[in-house]
Amino acid sequence: MEVVSFRIPHELKKKMKEVDINWSEEIRKFIEAKVREYRKKKALEEIDIMLANLPKTEKGTARKYVREDRDSN
Numbered sequence: 001m002e003v004v005s006f007r008i009p010h011e012l013k014k015k016m017k018e019v020d021i022n023w024s025e026e027i028r029k030f031i032e033a034k035v036r037e038y039r040k041k042k043a044l045e046e047i048d049i050m051l052a053n054l055p056k057t058e059k060g061t062a063r064k065y066v067r068e069d070r071d072s073n
Helices: 010-017 023-052 061-071
Strands: none
Touching: none
């Protein structure tokens, strides 16, 4: 594991000591959730770019292909 440090106001540190919480674990969970959220957002942005670069099809193309598939059976 790596060590990460940051500064917080003195008053907040005092309040944290009054609460029975494993702050390291809570902060670790928060950071993991933020990283997952960021990665999902980036993946969706990349998918949007890929979809925007796909060739355009005329309206009704999917319906046409489904109908052709059903008729072929």
